[in-house]
Amino acid sequence: MGPRDMLQAIREYPAACARLETAQRELNQAQKALEKSELECQRLSGDYSEARRRANFSEKKSAALQAALDAYCPKLSSLAEMIRFYETVSPSLDPQGFTLFRAAKKMTGIDLYSYFAYEDSRGLFEQMDGRQLLRWLTAARFGAVDWDVVTGTCYEEAILREVDTSTPEYVAFEEKLYRKVLERMGFGDLLAPEETVKFQEKGVVQTEKKRTELRLYSPLYGELFEEEYSNPQLLTGYDLTGYQDAIRQGIEDERLPDEEERGLMTYFDGDKSVDEKVISVQMDVEEVLGSLYAVAVCQIRDGLSSGELEELKEYCVSQYADGWGESYEQRSRKTEDGELYVSFWKPDGFYICTKEELETAKAHVRPRPQRGEDSR
Structure with missing residues (x-):
């Protein structure tokens, strides 16, 4: 190395020392951040393990409760039983009734908002819960709607009548609806088989498909x-x-x-x-x-x-x-x-x-x- 190179190295030495110190500080900060991250990972791992243990316990508890229901409760076979069960669990699982409404909508294929276009344009349905929407849907499904021309316009507004809930057709609709809702909620195992009924013939219990x-x-x-x-x-x-x-x-x-x-x-x-x-x-x-x-x-x-x-x-x-x-x-x-x-x-x-x-x-x-x- 010649004199010129030595002079150049002497001049650059302070700046190089400063850069080295900066790099050392950044390395120390990175090491501290890494140690902090490792501690956070260990904490999260512990939280995950605890959450997993709780989830496993909840799954086992749910399975045990399901087994207890199967063992001690008769299968839900009538419409009244299905409705009563739904009303018991709905405050937690379907508080606003939207699961019920969506199942009915899928069954009927009726678009409530286009069917009642005037009411929809006024924002009538925006604040309704699922049970309120279901009333309008069943009125459309069973023809319990009268139409009245809005004064001064070419639009028609709907006037709902009471749906006759005593007809076999409505009862069949409601039974199918609650069956689908309970199945969607995970209670399908509690439902009695839909297709079979028992009767006695010559003293022998026979089973045939439900009519x-x-x-x-x-x-x-x-x-x-x-x-x-x-x-x-x-x-x-x-x-x-x-x-x-x-x-x-x-x-x-x-x-x-x-x-x-x-x-x-x-x-x-x-x-x-x-x-x-x-x-x-x-x-x-x-x-x-x-x-x-x-x-x-x-x-x-x-x-x-x-x-x-x-x-x-x-x-x-x-x-x-x-x-x-x-x-x-x-x-x-x-x-x-x-x-x-x-x-x-x-x-x-x-x-x-x-x-x-x-x-x-x-x-x-x-x-x-x-x-x-x-x-x-």
């Missing part, structure tokens, strides 16, 4: 002759609501002795599984959202697959078009307004669907309030 009711809806068409030889007045489902008694009496008049037990299923010759599952099909009419519909009331021993349901629908349509329905539409029904002929089938625009399918379709387009030879 349920399936209702298939289709449009009605009418012709009213006010005077003999006059041109008929064509009637739609809405127009026919005032003639329910006459139409229903006609259905009763058409019933043959052989149909007492199985109704239209007496003549079914299709798939064996459908024949075994569908106990009976009886005809009726029902008013839905201001229109009268034909209803095939089907007693089902077990759930139908999609293919079996389609075959049942096709069979009903064949009866409406060529069998029972052809006989029915050829006979007039006397009314105060004249002779009424009712058809359960037309070649154009005809459909047949479940109540859920019907309500779902109507929820997307809300209706405005208005006022041959028997081949069986």
Whole structure:
């Protein structure tokens, strides 16, 4: 090293010492931070272990309580029992009832906010809890809504009526709803099997699939002759609501002795599984959202697959078009307004669907309030 390099090193020595001291201080700070982090990690590890022990204990306690409920409590088999159980646990698990509302919304497919567009635009639903929203949803589902034009506007506001909770259809809906809610809450093991019932036959306890009711809806068409030889007045489902008694009496008049037990299923010759599952099909009419519909009331021993349901629908349509329905539409029904002929089938625009399918379709387009030879 020459004299020049030595002089340069001497000049840079103080700055190098300062940098070294700075680096040493930063290293010491980093070491202290590392020691602090290690202590914090040890503390968190201890907290995690404690939390894990508590979680394991809670899991074991929950399992023990579940086992105790299974051992000492009967399975929830009735609607009243399911409601009572839900009301017991809901203050902790569903305090505002939104689990109940969301389950009902999923079941019905009804968008509450588009169905009641005027109320939604006013912010009516914003402060409601799940139970309050459920009341509006069930009113829409079961047609317990009247509509009134808002003065000075083209909008309609909804006026809710009380839903008839005594009908078999509503009871079935509510039973399915509470079953789904309790399953979602984790209490599925406490529910009695939905599909089985017990009965005694010749002193022996037998088990069979639980009977349920399936209702298939289709449009009605009418012709009213006010005077003999006059041109008929064509009637739609809405127009026919005032003639329910006459139409229903006609259905009763058409019933043959052989149909007492199985109704239209007496003549079914299709798939064996459908024949075994569908106990009976009886005809009726029902008013839905201001229109009268034909209803095939089907007693089902077990759930139908999609293919079996389609075959049942096709069979009903064949009866409406060529069998029972052809006989029915050829006979007039006397009314105060004249002779009424009712058809359960037309070649154009005809459909047949479940109540859920019907309500779902109507929820997307809300209706405005208005006022041959028997081949069986």
